[in-house]
Amino acid sequence: MAEHFDVLIVGAGLSGIGAARHLQTHLPNKSFAILEGRDTSGGTWDLFRYPGIRSDSDMYTLGYNFKPWTEPQVIADGDRIRNYIKETARENNIESKIRCGHKVVSADWSSESATWTLTVQKTSGETVQMTCAWLMMCSGYYNYEEAFTPEFKGRDDFKGQIVHPQFWPENFDYSGKRVVVIGSGATAITLIPSMTDKAQHVTMLQRTPSYVVSVPQFDPMVRFLLKFLPEMTVYKISRARNNFITQSIFKLSKKYPNFMRKVLLKQVKMQVGPNFDMKHFTPPYNPWDQRLCAVPNGDMFKVLRKGKASVVTDHIERFTDKGILLKSGKLLDADIIVTATGLNMRLFGGMTMTVDGKAIEMNQHISYKGLMFSDIPNFSNTFGYTNASWTLKADLIAEYVCRLLKHMDETGTRIAVPERNDPSVKPVPLLDMSSNYVARAEHYLPKGADRAPWKLYQNYKADTEQLHKGKLEDGVMAFRKPHAVGAKAKASLKVA
Template sequence: MEHVDVLIVGAGLSGIGAAWHLQDRCPGTSYAIWEARDAIGGTWDLFRYPGIRSDSDMFTLGYRFKPWLEKRAIADGASILRYVRETARENGIDRNIRFGHKVVAAHWNAADAVWEVEAETPQGRVTIRAGFVLMCSGYYSYDEGHRPEWPGEADFEGRLVHPQFWPADLDYTGKRVVVIGSGATAVTLVPEMAKAAAHVTMLQRSPTWVLSMPAEDKFANLTRRTLGAKLSYFLTRWRKVGLQMLFYRMTRKRPEKVKEHLLGMTRAALGPDYDVETHFTPRYNPWDQRLCLIPDEDLFASLRDGRASVATDTIERFEADGIRLASGAKLDADIVVTATGLKLNVLGDVAFDRDGVPVDLGKALIYKGMMVGNVPNLAFVFGYTNASWTLKADLTSEYVCRLINHMKSRGLRVATPRPQPGITEEPFLDFSSGYVQRALDKLPKQGNVKPWKLYQNYALDLVTLRYGKLEDGTMEFSGVGFVKEAA
């Protein structure tokens, strides 16, 4: 049976970054990347809907080690995909990827101190042994999106489309389009489709906080010309991190002031006659759910010129040529796009067990936001909810490399985080978004004290994960054939 020191699951933004860190920080460490699909890129290869772009700036969504060199800070999906694939190609990472390997199960063999990982492939099921497993499979199901059903759908004579599975043959030129939803996907689709459609309506049950930012960062583009790419990227990245942290802190400390600021920006963009109270004033505080970022006011521009509109209402039923709302109003539609969200999963829905005993991830405590309590040699990447995903992904990979090097230097093979008695369990994510609330029972838990507490703070995580003690009294290290069972 094949053996590698590290198995990375997933060849998206996180997985390619993890491989780079392994090559850079753990020379001589063997690894493989198992990817379920047939291409590098993860999210940025899967999603093909019109206008697909980043919902964070690329100076923080990009890798710490590879400067983002394009002018646009809010980048389109094709540009991000090129960036990820270029990283893999430049560093020879692509040679270590096995495509068409969907990981379905992982068994911890304590006697040999290895994971035996199984994957479904077109040729049948295969198994690999790995000393350490790093899950970079994201947080949502690639096979299934969240898709509510409504009365009368069978009566609708137009096309019904989910953005996660965008049909290549869909022509919306001159068509009446209704986009159901108000999250990041919806606010991306509406202005893009409005360029060619007869009209696009964003139908929402309730509003989402929206923040407009310039698509290009003047500071970054100026300093790149004067200081060079690497220094400019470093300065711009930290400038963005600082601004993100300051803004998030303001939303927690003074939410009413932040709401006033956001609403003021929206009113200025849409004009005094627009009903901002109904369509752009959420019932929750900013960052109780993720803010929707729009570049250069593109959504507002499509509303101002009449190419698009917003309806805040609920669906009573579908009809042959559109949607009847609870208010009695009718939205005519040739195409309905259900931008209704993702289906969250946990560690790729892989079935983990320790010597035949299943691991119940829904009841597990999470160590430092990346490892599972009482489960050895397993880490996963889960990015920030209040900042760019890659900020945490980079730190997670760095920490895993430190852990592996520490074990090698001491002749040890097993690292297991052990929860202390008396820890109070809390939800893994303190987020009111629908995709999180629908999956709370399946998500692992965080604790009320460090290192089990999830802080959603890049500066704090950087100090803890890059420089903090590995032997912290919680992480238990052991050698071949010895894994102390939890009491």
């Protein structure tokens, strides 16, 4: 017989461990397990091991709302974040609930039994089935097995090494090497200053610049307040302040893009000096059409001023045996090429889904309150903010699911499903971003909509209102008891 749980959480990273802690705090009598496809917990912060790996958000907002971030660094490295996640699991006795090496292959919903049946592939090769009343996805949004690398003409001609940051070799030695990092996003901005300590020279080769902003590595206000106030109080103050600042920058960028463009470029100019060609940090798009890249203590700008690194803005013609030939005719000599070219989005760890025998195509469904989807019962997905820290939204989602499950217990219902009955609701793209990884995935992503509760807010205050205080029975969410699928529906499913 399949092992049964009240809740199954998929993913033992930052979101999954946080969801488990919220679940056992608010609903201590619920049985649950965490299924993790990899052989260890930590998610993103265990997978990525490239030099300098760090958060791109401050840790007062990327940290959980229930556990203060106590390290002095505001922008933290991967090891510290991984330790924070594992410490949270250990302190809350969650470690025993984690099933590592359990990759969910498929999930099938039955309205007759009000359960999800999961087919799980173990690392050993064994396949097992597990069932649950609620399925809580915390598996992130990108493909761990396959990163995005464009086709580069002449790739096989290059005599040096080609490395993607997502698959960084253990103990990789780049001492004294000429390194070219292809890319201009957060990964490239992180790698470049971190590699200059050993490399002969590091060049960032970008097709399109990104907006970058220098942020302090340490917070003097926090250090001062800790002398007088409890740790948790200081953490909450810092969390609220930093979230306010981030949201204000986002709103100003959307409302006054030209003004914010000038502000962002001016702070870069002050960092790189008067003789630096600002075309390398002047994007053709408006601020926050793509994420801003954080530069702790201006480390990227420091290595540029010292000549340890350089930036080239051009297009690649082809790889050669000695490096990269650019469209301009310039040749970049390289011993190592790092393809920091991005990620591939993947929903729900790549698992397939059915509801009462009908295959789910997510692009036919609309996001409900940013965590559930139209006509998919007892299913939630954790997807954090694109314009703020991921965990701000992850905490809200976990607390909302707990609130929903408690309501179902109180009303004696076992099924909760957002129903799309209003024909005037107009689907829109889920994410209002021009990033390439979003554009590549748009055809299979679920949709957003033009109004609540289907509208996806990138706003912590608005989400707090609807997820913490909004009505559960809002005329869209239907609560039911298990029921047989009608004969007509079963017939149509068989035909399909």
